[in-house]
Amino acid sequence: MTDDDFERHRPHLRAVAYRMLGSLADAEDVIQETWLRYQRTDTSGVENLGGWLTTVAGRVCLNLLRSRTTRGEVPLDESDPAVRLPDPVVSPLSGPDPEQEALLADSVGLALQVVLDTLSPAERLAFVLHDLFAVPFDDIAPLVERSPAATRQLASRGRRRVQEAAPTPDADLARQRAAVDAFYAAARDGDFDALVTVLDPDVVLRADGGTHPARPTVLLRGAKTVAGQATLARRLAEHVRPALVNGAAGAVAVIGGRVFAVMAFTVVDGRIAAIDILNDPDRLGGIEPDAFDA
Template identity: 50%
Template sequence: MNEEEFLAARFEEHRPRLRAVAMRVLGSASEAEDAVQEAWLRLSRTDAAEVDNLAGWLTTVVARVSLNMLRSRGTRREDPWDSHHTGQDGPGQDGVSQDGADPEHQAELADSVGLALLVVLDTLNPAERLAFVLHDMFAVPFEEIGPIVERTPAAARQLASRARRRVQGATAAGEPDAVRHRQLVTAFLAASRSGDFDALLALLASDAVLRTDSAAAESGAGAARGAHAVARNFAGRAKAARPALIDGVPGLVWAPTGHPHVVFDFAITDGKITAIDIIADPDHLERLDVQLLDG
């Protein structure tokens, strides 16, 4: 075995842990694979003999790469209704998420992290999420986390503590209900993008209503009553919408510049979507607390 093969074998020993770190930080299987691959490329360009703690070195590299990926995530610049009117295909129309991760990988992440925790992690800022994941899930000391997030160890501890309070508070507030709510909204978005009319009907209450404010109506959105009418309004559409928390409740948003332009607010009763409010009035949007859920 030559030196390169030996180094590759050592890297493969650490791959499962590196992938687990990246998946929990990024919430995306495809991005996690990219982060791990970048770690290998950097290792292959480094004199491994000078690395005293290979596991720690690789974890730090993956953490830095993942943090940079979180910070640099762009936003899509699309009109929420254009894809429907022009017949253009959009990402996610076959049920694959926008980041390229297939449902199997997303299920793997949800199973390994827990759906409730995954919902809360998506609300943390990049530094908070990284500090919490590294310390609370992988026991990385704050002395090592601090330089990664460009803070002192004490400040890194505060980041993790703040994130932990968010996690504990959400769990105490009944997170399972929020998880079920998010599952329904996510399923609705996937069915809308793929044009699966039957799937949309299955998610809607028979007397479901679609309501719009005047600004949304001017942009082409129309009100509707009854599951069939509501489903017809969404089949093959909402391809530019993104999951978000609307005043702490899972919903959808169109935010082409990172700032909400249109909000889709869902009301759910007994496991069915009973109402969808499309909000586009700028004054109303300013009063909403909207947190984008990346990945």
């Protein structure tokens, strides 16, 4: 096996690690560790190198998830306002670049990534590898030290939690964009009734400002509550530029030549069911504002 053999699988491994960890930086660390293990192992007898690399990357991810849990970094309840939003994959309306496209091949939105963070490490591994990347339970079982049947149950529990907590977004991107545009039009006009109309009655808004006291983490539920606290959206509306966030209709706010916030929207049946706002400057510095139309 050669370096080229590994490089052919790099985009897939990055996608697996991103789904598992919700962090682009951690995903790169996983790829590096997988590469080192590949270098140290005689893989000449491996018939399915892609499957072998996937399980190696999965094991590295599982160890990272378990270490997060030990440090108390992973919230156990999706309603916990301390939920840390996953890293968004942000691209202009023209579409993602080839690297982003590979990362988003299965179009898992940011809201679903939030729910994945609430699963136990073993549940997340079983669900992500099997349901999103079609890895057989027989291959996953040794990673979680369970039987294939018990591993199937882990994936099933993860799947149920995802289905219960993560709404299935409209597939029509134009319909998504219409709802997002209507939201910002109503915010600019200060039209409370119009905001309530475009929001799902059970809408969830999450805002993650990191460790910066001026940008606190916020969790709001319900259309009237979210509409009543839309002051930030009104202030940002004039700075908003349309974007794709994890392949779905979203926006970036550009202030002073920098990306101030990234907004991801989950639109279900023409209404906004979830709004996820990342305005942590430590995690937004790598986004180039000039990539988005003013």
